[in-house]
Each structure stands twice: as structure tokens, then as C-alpha cells.
Amino acid sequence: MTDLGIGSMGGLELHSFITSALGTAPTLPTILSAENLRVLARRVEGVLA
Amino acid sequence: MKLPHPPPGGADLWLLRQPEPGTCTGVLDLAELDENERRRAGTCRREAGRLLYSSAHIGLRRLLGAYLDTAPGALRFGRAPCPCCDRRHGRPVLQDTESTLHFSLSHGSGMALIGVSTLPIGVDVERVPTSDTARVCFPALHPEEQSELSAGAQAGIDAISFGQLWTRKEAYLKGLGTGLARDLAADYLGDNADRRPADWTVLDVPCGPRHIGAVALHVVQQPVQSVTVHWLPIDSLYQGATCVVDKQEHLLGELVA
Numbered sequence A: 001m002t003d004l005g006i007g008s009m010g011g012l013e014l015h016s017f018i019t020s021a022l023g024t025a026p027t028l029p030t031i032l033s034a035e036n037l038r039v040l041a042r043r044v045e046g047v048l049a
Numbered sequence B: 001m002k003l004p005h006p007p008p009g010g011a012d013l014w015l016l017r018q019p020e021p022g023t024c025t026g027v028l029d030l031a032e033l034d035e036n037e038r039r040r041a042g043t044c045r046r047e048a049g050r051l052l053y054s055s056a057h058i059g060l061r062r063l064l065g066a067y068l069d070t071a072p073g074a075l076r077f078g079r080a081p082c083p084c085c086d087r088r089h090g091r092p093v094l095q096d097t098e099s100t101l102h103f104s105l106s107h108g109s110g111m112a113l114i115g116v117s118t119l120p121i122g123v124d125v126e127r128v129p130t131s132d133t134a135r136v137c138f139p140a141l142h143p144e145e146q147s148e149l150s151a152g153a154q155a156g157i158d159a160i161s162f163g164q165l166w167t168r169k170e171a172y173l174k175g176l177g178t179g180l181a182r183d184l185a186a187d188y189l190g191d192n193a194d195r196r197p198a199d200w201t202v203l204d205v206p207c208g209p210r211h212i213g214a215v216a217l218h219v220v221q222q223p224v225q226s227v228t229v230h231w232l233p234i235d236s237l238y239q240g241a242t243c244v245v246d247k248q249e250h251l252l253g254e255l256v257a
Helices: A008-022 A028-032 A037-048 B035-042 B047-068 B131-140 B143-150 B159-176 B248-256
Strands: B010-017 B076-079 B092-095 B102-108 B111-117 B121-127 B200-205 B211-218 B226-231
Touching: A008 A028, A008 A037, A008 B131, A008 B159, A028 A037, B010 B047, B010 B121, B010 B211, B035 B047, B047 B102, B047 B111, B092 B102, B102 B159, B111 B121, B111 B211, B121 B159, B131 B143, B131 B159, B143 B159, B159 B200, B159 B211
Parallel strands: B010 B226, B102 B121
Antiparallel strands: B010 B111, B076 B092, B102 B111, B121 B211, B200 B211
16 A cells, blocks of 8 residues: 555556556556655656656 | 544544645644654655645644544554555554544645544545546546546546546545555446445545545444544644644635635
């Protein structure tokens, strides 16, 4: 279970973004367990965009 | 101040709005948080995020402390076993207490929602999503939820309807204890309450014009009797404020602010 559900929609958006770019992605709970989802999203977008 | 427990089959919901950074009239007592909570607060890069996380967790501790007549800082939190794998990352629980109270906390984008009940409970509050977010997340929903949202949606998915459905789903999954590890398409949490998961009552919670919320209550042992929404003012969480003030008479005014 992720920590209190923070950023769940953002996590799912990030999951979809990674999947469409790479064809695969970490599971949604793995993404949502990141210490700082916003930082992770910016870094992933910076690499894949 | 001691708060009476919610009645059997009842739930108290507490809404907390994060003040704008720089407008606080008091200081939050971070000493009431445990080491893990302080560490998590420290990972928030923005002041607003730190403020919301800290105030939500201090609010949870002050409320549970008032219900249980215990010092907020003395409460110890743990996790129940996950229903999927039995590892201890399921619903948050209180340790070292005989209390039968259940609780759930959600916070995001300026608002926190705390639920306390005699029944297993899950809550969720979210800012109304953008239409882009709704469009991206839409395929993950239950097929019948997708059909409902698509019906008559010529200009795209309605973000408020999507957000309301999402908060119902997340509140239910938090109450269940699986969180988002459970397939989002596995359960129907659409507008037809009769088709939602058996043994659960899921209600939409009014959270003002910019947020949406929901609560899920497990009703195997007793039906839901009453759910009361309270306002938790931020100034009741500052250092030196010893009581939780229920300004329920201000709830509507706060919601439209």
C-alpha cells in the first residue's frame, strides 16, 4: 500500500507516460512509493520527453 | 479536550485546509511527530507540501489523542497485514492500544481529510483533476465506470465526475487495505450505489469547489448510522493550542471560501 495514497492520479499518469515511451513500466505501487513523486516525474520526463 | 467516540456504526470526518505559505499565525509543533513523519515532511521540496503534510499528521495525532485521551506525541502507528500478501503494509493502525477505533488520512493539494470510525474506514481527498489527467487515467477504470463516464461525453470526460469516482475508488481501496496495489479495474465504484462492493458503504464528501472527497466504511458487523463532517481549523494545531475546536457551524463558509 502506498503511503496514504498521495499523488495517485499523478502516479498513474506517470505510469502511462513511461509505458507509452518504453513499452513497460514499474508497477503503480512502485511508482507511488517514491519518496518524492514530483521529483521523480520531472526526472523521468526530462529523460523521456 | 476529550472527544466522544463516534457512535457505533458512525464516523467523524475532519476537513483541514492548508493555509497559504507565509500566512500562518502560529507554529506547528513538529515535536509531536515521530521520526518517520518528520523525515517524510523533510522530503517535501516545497514549503506548501511540508506544511500540508505536517499539519495533516499533527491533526491526526491531536484528534486521535483527543478520542483516546492520550498525548498526541505518544501515539505509535503501524500497518495492518496487507489482504493480498499478509505483509505489514496494509491499513494504518494504532499500536500499543486497546482501542477499537479505525482511522484513515488523505491529503493533497491544499486539503486534508481525516476519518475516524468504529468501522474499518478509508478516505480520500483530491484536487479536481485536469481534463488531461482524467483522459490519461480513464482507461484504468472498471469497464462499467468507463461506460458511465463516456455516456453523453461528447466534449471529453467530465473531470469532476471522474475525480469523484476516483476518490470513491481510492477510499474503498484504502479501507480494504490494499491501496492501489489492487487492480483499479477490479471493482465498480460508479454512480449506482447498489452495484458497488457488497459490505461497503461509500459516500461522497463535500470538500468545496476545488476538491473532491469520499469515505468508504466496512459494514459487515453493523450498518452505517451517521457520518458527520467537521471542520478542523489550522489554528487548533499550533503550539500551545491544547484543544481541537469543532467549528462545524463554519463548515459551509469554509467550504465555499
